[in-house]
Amino acid sequence: MGSTAYIARRLLYGVILLVGVLVLNFFLIHAAPGDPAQTIAGAMGGATAKMLAEIRTSYGLDKPLLTQLAIYLAHVAHGDLGTSYYFNQPVIGLIAARVGPTVLLVLAAQVFAITVGVAMGVFAARKPSGPLSAFIAVLSTIGYAAPVFWTGIMLIILFASIWPIFPVDGMTSARFAGGYFAYIGDVLYHLVLPAFTLAIIFLAQYSRLSRASMIDVLGADYVRTARAKGVSETKVVFKHALRNAVLPIITVAGIQFGNLISGALLVESVFNWPGMGRLAFDSVLRRDYPTLLGILFFAALMVIIANLLTDLSYRFADPRIRTGGR
Amino acid sequence: MSMADATANSHAVEGARPLRDALIAYRRNKPALLGMLLLSAIIAFVIYGTFFFKGDPYEIVWAPQTPPGTDAAVPLGTDYLGRDIMRGLLKGGGPTLAVGAAAAIITLVIGISLGGIAGFFGGWIDDLLMRVTEFFQVLPALLFAMVVITLFSPSTLTTAIAIGVVLWPQTARLTRAEFLKIRELEYVTAARSIGARNGRIMWKVILPNALPPLVVSATLTVGVAILFQAGLSFLGLDDPNTMSWGLMIGTNRQYILDAWWPVTFPGIAIFLTVFAVSLVGDGLNDAFNPKLRGR
Numbered sequence: 001m002g003s004t005a006y007i008a009r010r011l012l013y014g015v016i017l018l019v020g021v022l023v024l025n026f027f028l029i030h031a032a033p034g035d036p037a038q039t040i041a042g043a044m045g046g047a048t049a050k051m052l053a054e055i056r057t058s059y060g061l062d063k064p065l066l067t068q069l070a071i072y073l074a075h076v077a078h079g080d081l082g083t084s085y086y087f088n089q090p091v092i093g094l095i096a097a098r099v100g101p102t103v104l105l106v107l108a109a110q111v112f113a114i115t116v117g118v119a120m121g122v123f124a125a126r127k128p129s130g131p132l133s134a135f136i137a138v139l140s141t142i143g144y145a146a147p148v149f150w151t152g153i154m155l156i157i158l159f160a161s162i163w164p165i166f167p168v169d170g171m172t173s174a175r176f177a178g179g180y181f182a183y184i185g186d187v188l189y190h191l192v193l194p195a196f197t198l199a200i201i202f203l204a205q206y207s208r209l210s211r212a213s214m215i216d217v218l219g220a221d222y223v224r225t226a227r228a229k230g231v232s233e234t235k236v237v238f239k240h241a242l243r244n245a246v247l248p249i250i251t252v253a254g255i256q257f258g259n260l261i262s263g264a265l266l267v268e269s270v271f272n273w274p275g276m277g278r279l280a281f282d283s284v285l286r287r288d289y290p291t292l293l294g295i296l297f298f299a300a301l302m303v304i305i306a307n308l309l310t311d312l313s314y315r316f317a318d319p320r321i322r323t324g325g326r
Numbered sequence: 327m328s329m330a331d332a333t334a335n336s337h338a339v340e341g342a343r344p345l346r347d348a349l350i351a352y353r354r355n356k357p358a359l360l361g362m363l364l365l366s367a368i369i370a371f372v373i374y375g376t377f378f379f380k381g382d383p384y385e386i387v388w389a390p391q392t393p394p395g396t397d398a399a400v401p402l403g404t405d406y407l408g409r410d411i412m413r414g415l416l417k418g419g420g421p422t423l424a425v426g427a428a429a430a431i432i433t434l435v436i437g438i439s440l441g442g443i444a445g446f447f448g449g450w451i452d453d454l455l456m457r458v459t460e461f462f463q464v465l466p467a468l469l470f471a472m473v474v475i476t477l478f479s480p481s482t483l484t485t486a487i488a489i490g491v492v493l494w495p496q497t498a499r500l501t502r503a504e505f506l507k508i509r510e511l512e513y514v515t516a517a518r519s520i521g522a523r524n525g526r527i528m529w530k531v532i533l534p535n536a537l538p539p540l541v542v543s544a545t546l547t548v549g550v551a552i553l554f555q556a557g558l559s560f561l562g563l564d565d566p567n568t569m570s571w572g573l574m575i576g577t578n579r580q581y582i583l584d585a586w587w588p589v590t591f592p593g594i595a596i597f598l599t600v601f602a603v604s605l606v607g608d609g610l611n612d613a614f615n616p617k618l619r620g621r
Binding site: 017020021024028029031032033039141142144145146147148149150153154156157160161255258259261262263265266269270280281284285287289292293295296299300303304307 | 460461463464465466467468469470472473474476477478479549553556557560561562563572575579582583586589590593596597598600601604
C-alpha cells in the first residue's frame with residue numbers, strides 16, 4: 001500500500017472514531033436519568049422554562065431519537081458543540097482557550113519521559129545488573145504505584161516550603177512584566193514541576209521497556225557482526241542497536257497518550273494549570289454537561305491525532321513497513 | 327517485553343502439576359512473598375477498620391492540624407478540622423479496596439467475554455469487537471469515568487461501574503490474543519471432534535488454559551482500579567459521605583503548606599497497597615512463566 005493511500009485510510013478511520021465519540025456523547029445524554037433538556041442545560045437548576053424550550057427546539061428533542069442524533073451531528077459539523085449555560089458561552093470557545101496549555105503539558109511530559117527514559121534504558125542495558133538497572137526497577141515501582149496527584153502534592157510541599165526554586169501554582173507569574181520571550185520563559189519555568197510530575201509515571205515505563213528492548217537487541221546477530229567488524233562501541237550502541245530498540249517505545253508511547261491526558265487532568269488540578277483538565281473538573285462541579293462532553297470529544301480528538309502521528313513515525317522509523325515487508 | 331509476551335507461553339507449562347510448580351516458584355520469590363505479606367497486613371488493617379473499629383472518621387476529636395506523634399490519642403495527627411487521621415485510614419480503606427476489587431471484576435467480566443468471543447470466532451466478529459475496543463481506548467479513561475459518574479450521580483457503585491467500563495479494553499485484547507493462540511491447539515481440536523459445543527469449548531476448555539496471564543492481568547487491574555478510585559475521590563467525584571484515602575487527600579489539599587501529614591499518610595497507604603498488589607502480580611507472572619523462573 002502506498003503512503004498516500006495508507007494515510008487517507010487512517011484519516012478516514014480517525015473521522016469514523018470521532019463520529020463514534022459524538023454518538024456516544026449523544027446516548028450518554030439520553031441515558032442519564034432525567035429530562036435531556038435539563039441535562040443539556042446543566043442539572044444545577046437555574047435553567048428557566050424559556051431556556052429549556054429553546055434547547056428543545058434547537059436540538060429537536062420532540063422528534064424521534066435518530067432525527068435528534070442527526071441534528072446533534074449537524075450541530076457539531078458546524079462547529080457547534082453546544083453552549084455552556086454556566087459561562088453562557090459556546091463550548092468550543094471555552095475549550096479552544098484551554099487546549100494549548102494541556103497540549104503543552106502533555107507534550108512536555110511525553111518528550112521528557114521518552115528522552116530521559118530511553119537514555120536511562122540504554123545505559124542500564126550496558127550493565128543489566130548494575131546500579132542504574134536497580135534504580136530503574138525502583139523507579140518503575142514508584143511510577144506504577146504512587147498516585148500522580150499525590151506525587152504532585154509531595155513535590156509542591158517540597159518546592160514550596162523546603163526548597164523554593166520552582167513555582168508550584170498556575171502557568172504564569174501573577175505580576176508579570178516583560179516581552180514575548182520573557183513570557184515564554186516564565187511559562188516554561190512554571191511548566192517544570194507539572195510536566196515532571198506527569199512524566200514520572202511514563203519515565204518509569206519507558207526506561208524499563210527500553211532497557212529490556214536494548215538488552216534484546218544488543219544480543220542480536222547483527223550487533224555481534226557489527227562488533228566483529230570492529231565498529232566502535234558508541235556506534236554499535238547508538239546507530240545499530242538504538243534504532244531497533246526504540247521501535248517498541250514508539251508503539252507504547254502512542255498507546256499511552258490517552259493515559260497521559262488522564263494523568264494531565266489530575267496534574268492540572270493539583271498545580272492549577274489552566275488547561276482542559278481544570279475546565280473538566282470545574283464542569284463536573286457545576287454539572288455543565290455540554291462542556292464536559294465537549295472536552296471528552298476534544299480529548300478523543302487529541303488521542304486520535306497522536307495515534308495517527310505514532311503510526312506515521314513508526315513507518316518513518318522502520319523502513320521494513322514502508323517497503324511493504326509486511 | 328510486554329506482559330502479554332511474557333506470559334505467552336504459560337499455558338504450555340509442562341509437567342504434571344503446573345499449579346504446584348507455580349506455587350513453589352512463587353514461594354521462592356522474595357519480592358513476591360513480601361508483596362503477599364504486605365497486602366495481607368493491609369487487608370487485615372482495613373478489615374479491622376471496617377468491621378471492628380467503631381470510631382467515626384468524620385468526628386472532630388482534637389485540635390486542628392495536630393502534628394503526628396504529639397499525642398498518643400491521635401498518633402498520626404489531625405486534619406484541618408481536627409479529625410483523626412488514623413481513623414480516616416482505618417475507615418477509608420474499605421471503600422478504596424472494595425471499589426478497586428469490584429471494578430476489577432467488572433473489567434474482567436466485560437474484557438474476558440468480549441475478548442474471548444472475538445478471539446474464538448475470529449472473522450468479522452473479531453473485527454467488529456476489536457474496532458469497539460479501539461474506540462474505547464481512544465477515550466481517556468479518567469475523563470470518561472468522570473463523565474459517567476457525573477451523569478449518573480456519584481455513589482460507590484457508580485464509581486466501581488465507571489472504572490470497570492473504562493478499564494476493560496486491555497483485558498479484552500489480552501484475552502483475545504490468548505484465545506486466538508489456544509484455539510489452534512490440539513486439545514481444542516480434540517474437544518471439537520468429540521462434539522463439544524462452542525460455549526463449552528470457550529469457557530471450559532480454552533478459558534482455564536488462558537487463565538495464568540489473565541490472573542496476572544487481573545491483579546494489576548486491581549492496582550490500577552485502586553488508583554482510579556483514589557483519583558476520582560481526590561477530585562471529589564466519589565460519594566462525599568464515604569470516607570476514602572483519596573477523599574482524605576482531596577479535602578486536605580488546600581492546607582498542605584500548613585500541615586503535610588493529612589495528605590502524606592493516606593497517600594502512603596494508597597502507594598503501599600498498589601505496590602503490594604504489583605509485587606504479587608509480578609510474582610504470579612514469574613511463577614506462571616517457567617521461562618522466567620530462577621532469574
